[in-house]
Each structure stands twice: as C-alpha cells, then as structure tokens.
Amino acid sequence: MTAAKRTGWIGLSVLALLVALGTQIVASVAVILPHSFIAGIQAAMNGQTDPSLVMENIMADMGGIMGIILVVVGVLLLIVFVPWFYFGCGRQKITGASARRVFAPRTLLLVAIIAIGLNYGINCLLQLVYILVPQVLENYQQLMENAGIGSDVWSNAAAVLLAPLGEELIFRGVAFHYARKAVYGMKNPRAAFWIANCLQALLFGIYHMNLVQGIYAFVIGLALGYLCQKYHSVIPGMLAHLVFNGMSALFGDVMYAWIPEGVVWYAVIGAAAMALVALLILRDGSLSADNEQNVA
Numbered sequence: 001m002t003a004a005k006r007t008g009w010i011g012l013s014v015l016a017l018l019v020a021l022g023t024q025i026v027a028s029v030a031v032i033l034p035h036s037f038i039a040g041i042q043a044a045m046n047g048q049t050d051p052s053l054v055m056e057n058i059m060a061d062m063g064g065i066m067g068i069i070l071v072v073v074g075v076l077l078l079i080v081f082v083p084w085f086y087f088g089c090g091r092q093k094i095t096g097a098s099a100r101r102v103f104a105p106r107t108l109l110l111v112a113i114i115a116i117g118l119n120y121g122i123n124c125l126l127q128l129v130y131i132l133v134p135q136v137l138e139n140y141q142q143l144m145e146n147a148g149i150g151s152d153v154w155s156n157a158a159a160v161l162l163a164p165l166g167e168e169l170i171f172r173g174v175a176f177h178y179a180r181k182a183v184y185g186m187k188n189p190r191a192a193f194w195i196a197n198c199l200q201a202l203l204f205g206i207y208h209m210n211l212v213q214g215i216y217a218f219v220i221g222l223a224l225g226y227l228c229q230k231y232h233s234v235i236p237g238m239l240a241h242l243v244f245n246g247m248s249a250l251f252g253d254v255m256y257a258w259i260p261e262g263v264v265w266y267a268v269i270g271a272a273a274m275a276l277v278a279l280l281i282l283r284d285g286s287l288s289a290d291n292e293q294n295v296a
Contacts, residue, residue, distance in 0.1 A: 001185050009182035010199065016084075016175040017203040023080050027073040035065055066147055067154025074162025081166060085173040085234075102233045110280065111236050114223050115243035117277040122216045123248065123256065124270030131263055140212040150249050159249045164241035167204070171221060172228040172237045176200040180229075189288030197225040219274075220244065226281045 101107065130137050148155035179196035186192040201221030205214040224237040247255050259265055 006182045009178045012178040013175040013182070013199055013203060016081075016170055016178070017207055019080065020077060020170050020207060023076050024073050027076040028069050031065060031069045031072050067152040067156075067158065070147065070158035071154050071162065074158045074166050077166035077170065078162070081169040081174060085169045085177075089174060089177040098233070102231050102235050107231060107236060108239070111227065111240045112243060114227065114277055114280060115240040116247070117273045117280075118220055118223055118240075119244050119247045119255070121270050121273030121277065122219070123252075124259065124266045124273065126212075126216070128263060128266040128270060131266070137212060140210060143210060143213070150252060156249045160242060160246045163245060164238045167207075168224065168228075168234045168238045168241055171200050171204040171207070172224055173234045175203050176225055176228060190285075193229060193287045197222055197229070200225055223277055223281060226284070226287065229287060230284065 126137065144150075147159075149159050150156065176196065179199040180193075182199075183192035183196045186195075201218045204221035205218035208214045208217045220241075224240060227236040227240060228234055230236075259269060
C-alpha cells in the first residue's frame with residue numbers, strides 16, 4: 001500500500017473524531033440556545049434589565065441542563081454514526097456462530113474482568129494522585145461535578161447507556177476500521193494491530209477534551225480496541241464500557257467502600273488491577289490487524 005493511501009485511511013479515522021466533536025457542538029447549541037432564549041424572556045418579564053446580570057444567571061443555571069445536553073449529544077451521535085458504521089464500514093452479515101462467540105460465557109467473563117479491572121485500576125490511581133498532588137485533579141473534579149455524573153438522572157443515562165453505544169461506534173467501529181486499513185499489509189501484523197489500536201485510542205482520548213480524562217480514556221481505548229479486534233465486534237466493548245461507566249456513576253460508593261484509605265492501598269490495588277488487564281491483553285498472541293470486518 002502506498003504512503004498516500006495509508007495517509008488517506010488515517011485521515012478518515014481523524015474525520016470520525018472531527019465529526020463526533022462537530023456533532024457535540026451542534027447538539028449543545030440546539031439545547032443551549034432555546035434555554036438561553038427562554039431564560040432571557042423570563043428575566044425580562046421579571047424586570048431584570050442588566051444584560052450582564054441576565055447572562056450571569058443563565059450561565060449559573062447551565063449546570064441544571066447539562067444532563068439534557070449530554071442525552072441530546074448521545075442521541076445525535078447515534079443518528080450520525082449508526083448508519084456510518086453499518087453502511088460505510090463493510091459490516092459483515094451476523095451469523096449464529098458469530099453471535100454465540102460474542103455472547104459466550106467466556107467472552108462475557110473476559111469483558112467483565114477487563115471492565116472491572118480498568119475501573120478499579122484507574123479510580124485507585126486517580127485517588128492516589130489526588131492524595132499526593134490534589135491540584136492536578138481540580139479541573140477534572142470540577143468538570144465531573146458540572147456534568148452531574150453520579151447525581152443527575154439525565155447525566156447518568158447519557159454516561160451509562162448512550163456513551164457506551166455511541167463512543168464504541170465512533171472509535172472502535174468507524175475510526176478503528178479505517179486505522180486497520182491504514183496498516184493493512186505491514187510485515188508484522190501484531191505491530192500493525194498496536195499501531196491501529198493506539199491511533200483509535202488516541203482519538204478517543206482527544207475526544208474527551210481534558211488532560212486527565214484524556215489519559216485514562218486512551219488506556220481504556222486500548223483495552224476496548226483489543227476486545228473489538230479479538231471478537232470482530234463492537235458489542236463486547238460496548239458491554240465493557242457500560243460496566244465501567246456504570247460502576248463509577250451508579251455504584252461508586254459501594255464499589256470502593258471496601259478499599260482502606262491510604263497511599264499504599266491505592267497504589268497496590270491500582271497497579272495490580274492495571275497489571276491484570278495488561279496481562280490478559282498482552283498474553284494474547286492472536287492479535288493482528290487482519291482487516292476482518294466487524295460483524296456487529
């Protein structure tokens with residue numbers, strides 16, 4: 001394959017990210033503009049005439065609609081990327097054998113171990129960072145609070161249900177599809193897989209638009225890319241993504257209550273969990289960018 005063709009396939013992977021970010025902007029504006037317009041009318045009816053004060057009040061109320069924005073974003077992403085994935089990425093026909101492989105108990109067990117391992121590993125290491133250098137996570141914590149993850153019904157629905165569906169279609173479906181095409185024909189197929197996997201995971205990290213979340217999203221993206229390639233389906237990644245987000249958003253207090261507070265405990269549990277996930281992935285000698293199309 002020529003360098004120009006490889007560059008073109010990489011460009012299509014990046015295009016998936018750009019379309020996703022553009023879709024986010026469109027969905028956000030579609031919610032924020034009507035909300036601001038209505039709030040402005042209400043302010044005028046209440047006798048508020050200072051434009052700066054009105055705008056300040058509108059911005060202060062923005063957190064109350066963040067969950068709705070996230071839901072609208074999630075729905076619009078599905079509208080855009082479901083047809084792109086199913087009709088633009090050469091999806092093969094689903095067979096009984098492929099469905100049984102995706103939903104086999106062994107597959108679901110691996111999905112659960114990877115999702116739970118990632119969740120404990122990342123959250124313990126984040127807690128360790130918070131103890132040692134809390135200022136590093138100030139912006140990240142403020143972002144999570146503004147998004148309402150764990151406290152707002154709409155935000156939780158977006159994080160636990162819509163995000164796993166949409167983001168897997170975007171990055172493990174569309175972006176990874178083009179990334180694998182970009183490395184197809186390389187002499188070392190295992191190295192080719194990791195190049196393609198790193199590319200889609202990097203795009204996944206950039207998509208989150210903040211450094212802390214971007215770093216751990218990259219790590220998660222690598223694991224989800226592994227599941228996608230191993231089973232030639234985005235469904236295992238969707239399930240793992242759902243478990244990961246659900247643990248943090250819905251069951252955080254219960255899931256982490258047993259962990260004793262302290263630097264050593266967070267370091268040991270976090271490192272052990274991440275090592276387990278890495279071992280499961282790296283010991284699999286069958287990985288290669290074979291360019292086989294996803295069946296679902």
